[in-house]
Amino acid sequence: MTGYRVGIDLGTTYSLVAALVDGEPKVLPNALGESLTPSVVYVEPNGTVLVGAAAAAKGALDPARVARTFKRDMGLERDYALGDKHFKAEELSALVLRQLKQDAESALGGTIEEAVVTVPAYFGELQRRATRDAAELAGLKVERIINEPTAAALAYGLHERHRELSAVVLDLGGGTFDVTLLEIMEGVIEIQASAGDTRLGGEDFLEVIERQCLQRLKEQGLELAESGTARARLREACEQAKRRLSTADTTRLALPALPTQQGERDVELELSRAEVEAGFAPLLERMTAPILRALRDANRSPQEVGEVLLVGGATRMPCVARLASQLFGRLPLRSLQPDEAVALGAAVQVALKAGDAAVGDIVVTDVAPFSLGLASLAEAGGARVTGLFAPILERGTVLPASRVERFFTTSDGQKVIKLEVYQGEHSLCERNQKIGEYTLKGLPESPAGEQGVDVRFSYDMNGVLDIDATVVSTGKTANFTIERTPGRLSQSELKETRKRLERLKFHPREALPNVTALSRAEALYVEITGPARASLGEAISRFRAALESQDPALIARLREVLLSRLLDLSQHP
Amino acid sequence: MLVERDLAALGLSGTPSENDVRRAYLRQVKLHPPERDPDGFREVREAYERLQQQLRVQQVLASLPIAATPPVVPTSPEPEMSTPPVVAAPPEVAAELEVAAEPEGFVDVPEPEMERINSALERDDPDAAAASMIELYRKPLSEAAPVPPPIFVLQTFLVLVERGGFERARQLLAAFDAYVSATHLSFTGEVAALWKLAQEVAAVSELDAELASALAKGLRLGKLHQARHALENADARLAEGLQPRMSRKAPTLWASVAPLLQPVPRETPNFRQGFDFWGSTWVWRLILPVLFAFFRMCEPSNWGSHSSSDYNRVVTHTFDEHSDSRAIDPPPLPDGAAPQLAGTWSTVDNAIGIGDCQTVREQWPLYIAATRVAHVTEAESKDRAGRVLAMCPELKELVETPP
Numbered sequence: 001m002t003g004y005r006v007g008i009d010l011g012t013t014y015s016l017v018a019a020l021v022d023g024e025p026k027v028l029p030n031a032l033g034e035s036l037t038p039s040v041v042y043v044e045p046n047g048t049v050l051v052g053a054a055a056a057a058k059g060a061l062d063p064a065r066v067a068r069t070f071k072r073d074m075g076l077e078r079d080y081a082l083g084d085k086h087f088k089a090e091e092l093s094a095l096v097l098r099q100l101k102q103d104a105e106s107a108l109g110g111t112i113e114e115a116v117v118t119v120p121a122y123f124g125e126l127q128r129r130a131t132r133d134a135a136e137l138a139g140l141k142v143e144r145i146i147n148e149p150t151a152a153a154l155a156y157g158l159h160e161r162h163r164e165l166s167a168v169v170l171d172l173g174g175g176t177f178d179v180t181l182l183e184i185m186e187g188v189i190e191i192q193a194s195a196g197d198t199r200l201g202g203e204d205f206l207e208v209i210e211r212q213c214l215q216r217l218k219e220q221g222l223e224l225a226e227s228g229t230a231r232a233r234l235r236e237a238c239e240q241a242k243r244r245l246s247t248a249d250t251t252r253l254a255l256p257a258l259p260t261q262q263g264e265r266d267v268e269l270e271l272s273r274a275e276v277e278a279g280f281a282p283l284l285e286r287m288t289a290p291i292l293r294a295l296r297d298a299n300r301s302p303q304e305v306g307e308v309l310l311v312g313g314a315t316r317m318p319c320v321a322r323l324a325s326q327l328f329g330r331l332p333l334r335s336l337q338p339d340e341a342v343a344l345g346a347a348v349q350v351a352l353k354a355g356d357a358a359v360g361d362i363v364v365t366d367v368a369p370f371s372l373g374l375a376s377l378a379e380a381g382g383a384r385v386t387g388l389f390a391p392i393l394e395r396g397t398v399l400p401a402s403r404v405e406r407f408f409t410t411s412d413g414q415k416v417i418k419l420e421v422y423q424g425e426h427s428l429c430e431r432n433q434k435i436g437e438y439t440l441k442g443l444p445e446s447p448a449g450e451q452g453v454d455v456r457f458s459y460d461m462n463g464v465l466d467i468d469a470t471v472v473s474t475g476k477t478a479n480f481t482i483e484r485t486p487g488r489l490s491q492s493e494l495k496e497t498r499k500r501l502e503r504l505k506f507h508p509r510e511a512l513p514n515v516t517a518l519s520r521a522e523a524l525y526v527e528i529t530g531p532a533r534a535s536l537g538e539a540i541s542r543f544r545a546a547l548e549s550q551d552p553a554l555i556a557r558l559r560e561v562l563l564s565r566l567l568d569l570s571q572h573p
Numbered sequence: 574m575l576v577e578r579d580l581a582a583l584g585l586s587g588t589p590s591e592n593d594v595r596r597a598y599l600r601q602v603k604l605h606p607p608e609r610d611p612d613g614f615r616e617v618r619e620a621y622e623r624l625q626q627q628l629r630v631q632q633v634l635a636s637l638p639i640a641a642t643p644p645v646v647p648t649s650p651e652p653e654m655s656t657p658p659v660v661a662a663p664p665e666v667a668a669e670l671e672v673a674a675e676p677e678g679f680v681d682v683p684e685p686e687m688e689r690i691n692s693a694l695e696r697d698d699p700d701a702a703a704a705s706m707i708e709l710y711r712k713p714l715s716e717a718a719p720v721p722p723p724i725f726v727l728q729t730f731l732v733l734v735e736r737g738g739f740e741r742a743r744q745l746l747a748a749f750d751a752y753v754s755a756t757h758l759s760f761t762g763e764v765a766a767l768w769k770l771a772q773e774v775a776a777v778s779e780l781d782a783e784l785a786s787a788l789a790k791g792l793r794l795g796k797l798h799q800a801r802h803a804l805e806n807a808d809a810r811l812a813e814g815l816q817p818r819m820s821r822k823a824p825t826l827w828a829s830v831a832p833l834l835q836p837v838p839r840e841t842p843n844f845r846q847g848f849d850f851w852g853s854t855w856v857w858r859l860i861l862p863v864l865f866a867f868f869r870m871c872e873p874s875n876w877g878s879h880s881s882s883d884y885n886r887v888v889t890h891t892f893d894e895h896s897d898s899r900a901i902d903p904p905p906l907p908d909g910a911a912p913q914l915a916g917t918w919s920t921v922d923n924a925i926g927i928g929d930c931q932t933v934r935e936q937w938p939l940y941i942a943a944t945r946v947a948h949v950t951e952a953e954s955k956d957r958a959g960r961v962l963a964m965c966p967e968l969k970e971l972v973e974t975p976p
Contacts, residue, residue, distance in 0.1 A: 363602055364608075365607055385802075385806070
């Protein structure tokens with residue numbers, strides 16, 4: 001039989017995998033029975049790799065061996081040191097994808113053949129290619145890279161396809177913010193504009209709360225100890241407080257025995273939503289810029305937008321929903337779980353691609369989220385200005401698209417033209433991102449400006465850029481794919497990296513619930529005091545003993561005991 | 574004036590509304606999903622974009638000051654458009670396409686000159702096309718010679734300016750101007766707008782060649798903002814600055830490109846107090862490019878590749894019903910034209926007197942047209958041509974055809 005196809009939302013903080021089950025997109029549970037898998041990788045001192053909730057829990061106590069929010073560094077050279085092991089963002093993402101693949105295989109009961117992976121609409125070429133590399137490293141054949149808001153729109157559109165509406169999707173994830181304007185009409189989902197900020201997400205809101213807490217500690221004459229553990233514990237506590245503040249007006253944040261420069265102190269802070277939101281104001285202002293840009297690109301006023309869809313866990317914050325309703329003058333729609341919509345849409349997309357009858361008649365058209373062009377030169381009097389961005393394929397162009405521009409030689413007898421490909425919106429190349437270059441040789445010698453080269457950019461639905469350069473006078477054509485781009489792995493490097501990742505030791509999937517339960521319990525053990533701590537400690541040691549006994553029934557029973565104690569303690573701190 | 578081919582591609586006919594066009598497009602998208610039929614989708618999309626631009630241009634042109642010329646006094650039937658063979662539709666959708674009916678009784682007999690223009694345009698040689706066009710304009714009105722449709726002439730002018738062929742471009746525009754004032758044709762809509770803009774581009778070309786090229790290209794491609802670098806350069810180059818000169822010589826163009834020179838202000842509209850959509854400047858910045866993008870559709874260099882386009886062939890149209898009477902009794906010159914023509918005569922005569930070949934070259938087509946209308950005797954014009962030749966032998970080509 002053929003393998004299964006899945007849609008994967010590879011998120012900054014959480015990742016999900018979904019598939020079409022009985023004609024409906026469903027999020028597939030991980031080994032812990034949860035739908036969200038934290039995008040966190042932890043390497044144990046013995047070199048064993050942990051991914052997900054267990055890694056997050058262990059990382060809270062051992063921040064030097066954990067990596068998170070690495071999605072923001074996709075395609076960059078940044079090196080993550082986890083103990084003695086070094087990873088790049090692609091490799092860490094590959095480890096997360098590998099985990100998701102295993103979870104999906106176990107949930108569906110078969111091998112995964114192909115996947116659609118989502119990326120923020122505002123991800124550039126490099127980041128898309130890095131995502132592709134990551135999937136390849138994880139042993140996934142990437143059917144398609146699609147934009148997260150497009151996926152979210154598909155998830156909504158599947159149910160709304162018989163309606164006609166225009167909508168804006170605001171996708172505030174852990175690390176990125178995306179705005180997409182779309183219209184559903186005649187069974188076609190037409191993406192009309194997308195804009196975004198690749199460095200704005202829930203994590204930034206978290207940092208605001210952290211800063212406020214540090215400020216409060218300072219007022220009490222305390223300075224956080226330099227250790228990463230203290231930092232990680234504060235961060236975790238702030239994350240919990242942020243979530244509670246989405247529903248409560250005030251919350252209490254307790255950090256017993258917090259290492260400070262003044263010694264270990266029991267810290268208790270009272271946070272109110274109003275206070276926290278005051279600190280969010282600059283972030284909310286940053287959110288409006290891409291929204292306005294998308295409206296401008298689609299030539300729309302906010303009043304013309306029929307529905308406001310909120311996607312991404314961070315949109316649970318009331319201040320985000322308030323911003324949306326103020327801008328668009330209507331209450332946002334949240335008929336799907338905001339953190340599941342993207343993965344569900346990816347599952348719809350993979351079914352569409354495979355021609356599944358259940359989703360058969362939806363068609364999506366998408367636009368280029370950024371402009372692509374070449375570096376050019378302008379002459380003023382005798383002076384030359386170099387590094388001017390000459391866009392060829394402009395943002396907002398409906399894909400697939402192909403555009404051509406003619407460029408000319410700039411000096412007498414010029415025989416080669418260097419084509420530097422940039423992506424971005426600024427008129428100066430240095431302010432845009434370089435995604436590749438190619439040297440076109442063999443131009444006939446002529447005076448400056450006589451030899452023309454037609455450069456054609458073809459951009460397909462997968463966001464793959466194909467470039468043709470034709471020398472006008474000779475008709476000679478060169479087609480090129482961009483190579484040697486920073487951050488891009490070559491085929492041999494990919495192979496090598498894959499081997500290296502395969503050599504890593506992983507916790508067996510069936511042991512994950514145990515590791516996770518134990519790690520969570522140990523993380524909480526640090527946080528609490530008194531009788532609660534004693535009873536948790538007892539449950540932990542009994543569970544450890546059960547693990548030693550290797551009796552599956554006993555382990556399962558004691559794990560349940562431990563988990564129920566954990567649940568009880570986290571609900572009644 | 575919707576292009577039949579594009580309408581047919583969307584399964585439409587007649588004069589559909591914007592909403593009709595949109596729905597028809599979406600229905601076609603379902604038949605040609607970009608996922609499975611990227612080429613089919615691209616064709617549908619391109620047809621849709623052209624129609625959409627055209628519809629918007631129709632709305633916007635009416636509100637622009639340049640369209641405020643008097644209504645057309647048709648001296649000739651509107652250039653008829655041939656309906657090209659409809660692009661073969663995929664068999665499964667053939668039944669859904671309502672093909673616009675072929676106009677009956679249409680006979681298309683291109684003149685040899687028109688053939689020359691067509692072939693020059695097809696092999697992307699605007700200079701040769703312009704030369705042929707000028708030649709046609711130079712023929713006496715009494716010969717009832719066919720002339721190319723104005724939109725072609727103006728497009729060719731833009732292409733010439735874009736590629737640095739200023740001299741030929743000015744000749745072409747001068748010949749066109751002269752012809753228009755001689756026959757007192759008048760235009761509305763896109764032709765009027767484009768004519769006005771072409772004249773302004775010509776004015777700019779005297780100011781700054783590089784800027785004129787960039788503006789012409791921007792107009793032709795509908796990407797006026799791409800002229801920004803040229804604007805910045807010109808602004809730096811001209812001692813007096815760009816604004817006073819441009820706003821005097823090319824007010825309409827200046828109004829459209831001036832915002833490109835200024836840093837875009839940070840907009841912080843307060844949505845709670847309402848959002849003035851039409852009043853905000855960026856809306857106009859959006860619409861003007863759309864307007865210019867429209868002209869791109871008829872881009873001469875594309876004719877060859879869009880072989881089934883409505884514009885793929887210059888259709889001849891003559892002035893038979895008027896030419897006889899005009900030869901006997903010239904119509905009175907339109908207001909404003911007389912001083913212009915008189916001005917041309919004296920300009921040319923002065924230029925001949927002082928040996929200014931450049932001015933003769935520029936003014937000659939206009940002079941010929943003026944001569945034609947005013948019934949200058951053949952001997953007299955031969956005499957003038959002879960004097961020009963004696964003075965500037967390099968103008969032989971220009972003056973060898975006597976008016």
